[in-house]
Every structure is written in structure tokens, then in C-alpha cells.
Amino acid sequence: MQVTEQMKQDLAHDGAIVVRGLFPPERIQRMREAFDHGISNPSPQHGYAFKGTPDEHFNDYGNPANRDVHIATIKALALDEFVASLWDSEHVWFKGEEIFIKKGGRAGRSPWHQDNSYSPVSGPQMLNIWVSFERLPRKNALEIVRGSHLGTQYNGTSYEDANDPTRPLWINTDWPDLPDIEAERARDPASWDVLSWDLDVGDALVFHSGTLHGGAPVTPDCPDRHTLVYRFFGDKLFYRPLPTGGCNYPYDISKLNDPSLTPGEPFRAAWCTQLR
Secondary structure, three states, rough: OOOHHHHHHHHHHOOOEEEOOOOOOOHHHHHHHHHHHHHHHOOOEEEEEEEOOOOOOHHHHHHOOHHHHHHHHHHHHHOOHHHHHHHHOOOEEEEEEEEEEEOOOOOOOEEEOOHHHHEEEEEEOEEEEEEEEEEEHHHHEEEEOOOHHOOOOOOOEEEOOOOEEEEEEEEEOOOOOOOOHHHHHHHHOOOOOOOOOEOOOEEEEEEOOOOOOEEOEOOOOOOOOOEEEEEEOOOOOOEHHHHHOOOOOOOOOHHHHOOOOOOOOOOOOOOEEEEE
16 A cells, blocks of 8 residues: 555544555455454453443453464554554554454444553554454444544543443543533534544554544444454654553553653553564
């Protein structure tokens, strides 16, 4: 896939692009094999978000036991070269994978959030490649608030209450709580500048991990969604500690903070894999 200047500019300014046909049939098959391996070999922390509610869905992420499989997939598809070209970055690291399954036409929206509410990082060079193995109409695809990676750092969502998607992740922080974007859009559809696209099999959403993003529900006319996400970062990513003092989460993710790093220092973590 040739990276154009327009793609670079749109990613930097809007925080998200859609890359049509990034994965033609033989490439999407390789991605599906990596996805299926992750499902067959889940991590200890795998589970179901909003368990016991109509929005319950499978989620797993960052399984160290499967890392070699994902790195081999990335290398075989030259995704590290693609990402480096988007940033003009000399180096690229693989942060980890995430796997989602929503099925049966009943799981609703994933809450709006920013990934760096859960990771001690900030900077322009971090992105997700988000791929689903089904065709998704726009109403069933992920949504991104245009340019939100350049704005406010919000508190995260706790993922504990399907009825309150803004319930704070961090108990003690000066980060403002997430706005209730869906309630505001219901009152005024133009209240947020939201990007979304119809996605064919083989298309990829590529977006800055710090954008506000959420959605991708399943519905009776689009009942199943299997999604694989790869996360990367480049030279221009910096250490920014997470809040301390407790969080509403299955475990205290402030333990991801690294006291050996100074805030603003280039982020390098032993659990991330340098690809180039």
C-alpha cells in the first residue's frame, strides 16, 4: 500500500483515515489466522465486557503468549513499514493486539474513550489499525471524533456500567470526566464532529490512539463483528504517567507507570517490541 501525503496529513489533522483494500483476500486471510489463534489461545485476562447485560461482548488484549504470532503477521504483511511511512518515523514498536467479538445482533455501542487514558503515553506517533472480518455499514462501524487527539485528555470509562458509559476510570485525577457524547448527539446531531465510514472486508481504520472513539454496535441486520486491532508507536511518543490513587477497573493499571522514566522522555517499554 503506497502511503500518500494526503493520508499523512489527514491522519495528523483528523486523527483517523480509512485505508481501502489494505488487506486483499490473501492478506485478510493472514490476519484472520492471527485472530483465530488469539481466540483459541486467550490470555488470562480475557473476558466479557458488560457481562450479563445485552451489551456483553468478548474482549482480549496484549497476550504475551501470542506475541510472536502477531509479530510474524505484521512482518509478513509489512505493516511496520506501512506505519513508519505514515509517520516518516525511523523506528516503530508494536504495543500489542486487541480482539473483539460481538455477535447475535444484540451488543450495543462500546463507550467513547481514548486509549491513552489507560496507558502512560502521549504524543503524535501512536495508532491503531482496526480491521473487521465482516462488511460493516457506517452505523455498525467504529466512530472517531475528528481532531480529538489534539485536544483534551479525558478520564477513561470504567467499562463497569452499560447504563453510564461516562463512569470515571480514575478516582483521583484532574482529567475531566468523559462527556456524554451520545446524549449530546441525541439532542443535537451536529454537536460533535464525528468521522465514520462504510467498511468492506479488507478495509482498515487507521487512527491515533488518543482520539475519542467508540461505537461499532451489532444489530439484527449486521449481527456479528469479529475485529482485530494492532497498536503501534513511533519515535515521537513520550512518557506521561497515569493518575494514581485508585481506579475503577479489574486491576490497578497505574502499575504501568515506570518510575525509571521522566515525564516527557521518549517512551520505551520492555513489553513493547521494536519492529524496525
